[in-house]
Amino acid sequence: MREMAYDRFEGSDLRWGARLIPTGSPVVMAIVNATPDSFFDRGRDFGTAAALSRVAQVVDEGAEVIDIGGVRAGPGDDVDAGEELRRVLPVVEAARSRFPDAVLSVDTWRAEVADVVCRAGADVINDAWGGVDKELSRVAATHGAGLVCSHAGGRAPRTRPHRVWYDDVVAETTAYLCRLADDAVAAGVRRDGIVIDPAHDFGKNSRHSLLLTRHTDALVATGWPVLMSMSRKDFVGEVLDLPPDERLEGTLAATAVAAWQGARVFRAHDVTATRRVLRMVAAIQGEVDLSVGRRGLA
Amino acid sequence: MTVGTVAFLPAAPVLVAGLGGSTAHDGELRAACLAAAHSIVEPAPAAIVVTAAVPSESRPAGSTWDFGGFGVHRDLPSGAVALPWPLGIGAWWLEAAGWTGECVYGGADAPPPARDRSVNVLVVGDGSSLRSERSSDHVDERADRFDAEVARCLATGDVRGLLTLDGEVGDAVGCSGWPAWHWLGRTLAGTTVRDARLLADQAPYGVRYLVAVWHVDG
Numbered sequence: 001m002r003e004m005a006y007d008r009f010e011g012s013d014l015r016w017g018a019r020l021i022p023t024g025s026p027v028v029m030a031i032v033n034a035t036p037d038s039f040f041d042r043g044r045d046f047g048t049a050a051a052l053s054r055v056a057q058v059v060d061e062g063a064e065v066i067d068i069g070g071v072r073a074g075p076g077d078d079v080d081a082g083e084e085l086r087r088v089l090p091v092v093e094a095a096r097s098r099f100p101d102a103v104l105s106v107d108t109w110r111a112e113v114a115d116v117v118c119r120a121g122a123d124v125i126n127d128a129w130g131g132v133d134k135e136l137s138r139v140a141a142t143h144g145a146g147l148v149c150s151h152a153g154g155r156a157p158r159t160r161p162h163r164v165w166y167d168d169v170v171a172e173t174t175a176y177l178c179r180l181a182d183d184a185v186a187a188g189v190r191r192d193g194i195v196i197d198p199a200h201d202f203g204k205n206s207r208h209s210l211l212l213t214r215h216t217d218a219l220v221a222t223g224w225p226v227l228m229s230m231s232r233k234d235f236v237g238e239v240l241d242l243p244p245d246e247r248l249e250g251t252l253a254a255t256a257v258a259a260w261q262g263a264r265v266f267r268a269h270d271v272t273a274t275r276r277v278l279r280m281v282a283a284i285q286g287e288v289d290l291s292v293g294r295r296g297l298a
Numbered sequence: 299m300t301v302g303t304v305a306f307l308p309a310a311p312v313l314v315a316g317l318g319g320s321t322a323h324d325g326e327l328r329a330a331c332l333a334a335a336h337s338i339v340e341p342a343p344a345a346i347v348v349t350a351a352v353p354s355e356s357r358p359a360g361s362t363w364d365f366g367g368f369g370v371h372r373d374l375p376s377g378a379v380a381l382p383w384p385l386g387i388g389a390w391w392l393e394a395a396g397w398t399g400e401c402v403y404g405g406a407d408a409p410p411p412a413r414d415r416s417v418n419v420l421v422v423g424d425g426s427s428l429r430s431e432r433s434s435d436h437v438d439e440r441a442d443r444f445d446a447e448v449a450r451c452l453a454t455g456d457v458r459g460l461l462t463l464d465g466e467v468g469d470a471v472g473c474s475g476w477p478a479w480h481w482l483g484r485t486l487a488g489t490t491v492r493d494a495r496l497l498a499d500q501a502p503y504g505v506r507y508l509v510a511v512w513h514v515d516g
Contacts, residue, residue, distance in 0.1 A: 075436050162427060162434035162472070162505075163311060165367035165383060207369025241321055 014225045014264065015192045016146045017103040017123030019064060021225075024287050026259055026278045029065035029105060029126075029267040030058035031231065034087040037072045040232050040244045040269055048090040055095045059102055061271040066099075067126055068092060069107035073202070075158055081112050088113070089120055096121030105148070109157050111135035118143035126150075126267075128199060128229070129157040131180050141188030148227055149180040149196050153203020161203050169208045170215045173198050174222060181224050195265055197227040201234050209235035213254050220262035228258045229267035231274075252277045260285070301486060301514045302343060304419045305334040306452055307391055308507035309350060309384045309474055311368055315394075330498035330509040335395035337511045338418035345400040345415070346392060350384035350422040351477040354405030357381065361403055363389040384474070388422040406477035410485040421482050423475025425449075425506030432504030433472070441471040445506045448475070449499050452510035455491025457483055475508075490515045 014021040021027055034051040036043040045054040055066055070087035071079045079087075088106055095104055105124035106117045111133045114125045118139065124146035127136050131149070140147040151173045153164055166172050177196040185191055198219060200209040209230075212219070219226045230236065236250035237243065248270055255266055255274055259281040268274040282288040312318045313328055338346055360378045363386030364371070374380060381389055385403045392401065402417070425448050426441035427433055444467055451459035461483025468476035491512045498509035 075431070075433070156435070160434040163309075163368075163383075167367055169369070205368060211369060238319065241319075 012192060012223070012225075014146075014195065015190070016065065016105075018101060019103050021064070021264065023264070024282075026264050026266060026282070027064035028062070028271050028274050028278070029067045029227070029265050030061070030063035030271050031267060031269050032058065032066055032068045032091070033072075034068060034070050034091050035072050037076050038069070039072070039074060046087075048094065051091040052094050052098070055091065055099065055102075058271045059099050062275050063102075063271045065103040065105055065124070065265065066095060067105040067107050067124075067267055068095070068122075069126075070113075071108070071158070073128070073158065074160060081110050084108065084110065084113050085116055088117060092117045092120045092122050105146075109133055109136065111139045114139045114145075115142075118145050124148065124193070126197075128152070128197070128202065129155070130176075130199065130202070131183075132157055137184040137187040137189050140184070140193070141190075144190060144193075146193035146195070147184050147189050149177055149184060149194060149224075150199040150202065151176045151180075151197070152199050155203040161201075161205060164203055164205060164208070166204075166208060169204065169211050170218050173212060174218055177219070177224070178222055181222075195225040195227045196222065197229055197267075200228070200230050204235075206235035206238040209233070210239070213258055216258045216261035216263050225264040226258075226262065227265040227267060228255070228263045230254045230258070231268045231270065248273060256281050300416045301489070302341060302416055302418050303338045304421060304482065304486075304512040304514060305338045306421050306423075306508060306510040306512075307331050307334055307388065308424050308505075308509065309387050309422045310424065310505065310507055311365065311383070311387065312503060313507075314365070314387060314390055317365055317368060317370055324502065327498050327500055327502070327507060327509070331391060332394060334497055334509050334511050335391040335397075335420070338420060339392065339395040339397040341418065342399070343416055343418040345402050345417045346397060346420055347402045347404060347417050348385055348388040348392070348420045348422065349404050349406060349408070349478045349481055350382075350388060351474055352382040352384055352405045354408040357385075357403045359400075361385075361389070361401075363387070363393070384422050388420045392420065404481075406481040408481065410481075410487075419482065419485070421475075421478045423473075423478045425473055425475060425501075425508055427472035427474070427505040429471065429501060429506060430504045434504070435472070438471045440467055441506070444468065444471050444473065445501075445508075448473075448479070448506075449496060449508060451479075452508055452512075453494060453496035455494030455512050457486045457489065457491060461487070472505075486514060 364380035429441035
């Protein structure tokens with residue numbers, strides 16, 4: 001593995017909703033899938049009541065950001081904007097009311113969906129398909145919302161990669177994300193609301209995702225805060241030859257490596273475990289102290 | 299150029315050792331691919347023509363496979379040039395079968411070669427890739443019928459059938475093979491296939507893989 005960056009990243013603070021996320025304090029973005037068919041939870045949080053229950057759970061577990069999605073990432077039944085809103089909007093409205101301090105993100109590539117959920121109180125738009133709808137950044141700008149700029153390799157939403165070839169996946173991904181972030185600023189999105197996400201497995205094979213994890217420091221060096229969305233994905237499963245429900249340890253290993261190199265936001269299914277890993281990495285880096293310090297000191 | 303034996307192989311990176319992971323899988327399919335590659339290597343032809351759906355251009359001697367764009371880099375031999383990956387898949391299988399002789403790499407839009415020497419041919423391409431829940435995009439219901447026609451052509455040595463495969467449907471069902479199969483149809487026009495064997499016909503990962511061997515009478 002290439003030598004890791006040992007210098008602490010001196011990037012800028014991130015401001016999402018009412019929350020200031022300073023450098024050196026990575027946070028967890030909890031996944032809430034208001035879908036019947038997402039790859040890991042398989043409909044566990046489908047329906048407004050179930051999704052809200054999940055929101056309450058992850059807030060209780062300490063998630064700083066809640067990412068609500070209404071469309072499965074992979075191919076499947078058509079979900080138009082109307083159906084996406086029927087799934088997501090009631091969750092955003094209720095979560096906004098019950099958890100006024102939580103940062104609410106909505107995972108959508110559609111500007112029309114983003115506009116409605118921002119009016120209902122969403123703080124961040126997670127554009128996981130990487131700039132497919134050019135109006136999306138303007139919607140984020142209009143509402144003062146944060147924006148996740150992602151790299152999906154130019155793939156259409158809800159497709160899987162098929163024999164995707166990159167001459168240099170790290171360089172191409174980094175350059176694309178910087179262009180997307182600059183375009184977002186030009187469209188009026190707050191500079192301190194933008195993060196970049198290499199979007200593991202989106203338009204990439206597992207080796208591409210591993211390379212991007214290995215070279216997290218290249219993304220961090222752009223100066224943009226980096227979001228890593230790795231939770232239980234296929235690149236973890238293909239390393240270990242394990243199904244999604246057995247990919248926690250692999251996900252946490254990737255989380256530690258990316259956190260060590262300066263990634264700032266971790267989109268995760270497993271909030272408690274991810275927060276523990278982030279705290280442990282911060283302690284090794286000397287950023288936080290022991291919670292208890294009795295050993296050998298009594 | 300007189301064609302003696304033709305091998306049809308999938309353009310599937312997953313079947314290449316070193317790309318498909320360290321856990322053994324697809325053993326039967328890989329064995330069929332290797333057997334097909336052996337069938338064009340062992341007669342020791344003057345050269346092996348390798349064709350896939352890539353642009354035709356002059357490729358220097360020593361051109362070889364490199365799968366760096368899939369995340370597995372190779373230090374190329376001195377002076378070697380990397381092939382477009384579908385041709386690289388063909389080069390890799392020939393190397394696996396022990397071929398060290400001349401290779402002529404071409405695209406599916408190349409004119410049929412002159413009939414001035416005896417060669418064997420390797421055609422690299424797959425059937426549909428939009429055929430099941432494991433596919434990369436939404437399923438096209440025409441995939442099964444399209445693939446069945448391809449399999450029938452390969453199993454029966456139907457040269458004209460290959461040439462008349464519907465390219466528009468082929469594109470719609472995500473088939474990478476039809477341009478190279480059309481090229482072969484043009485190349486073999488007027489010849490007879492005396493023996494055709496379909497060695498494998500599977501779609502374990504949402505793409506139809508076909509492995510076949512033809513022996514051609516000039």
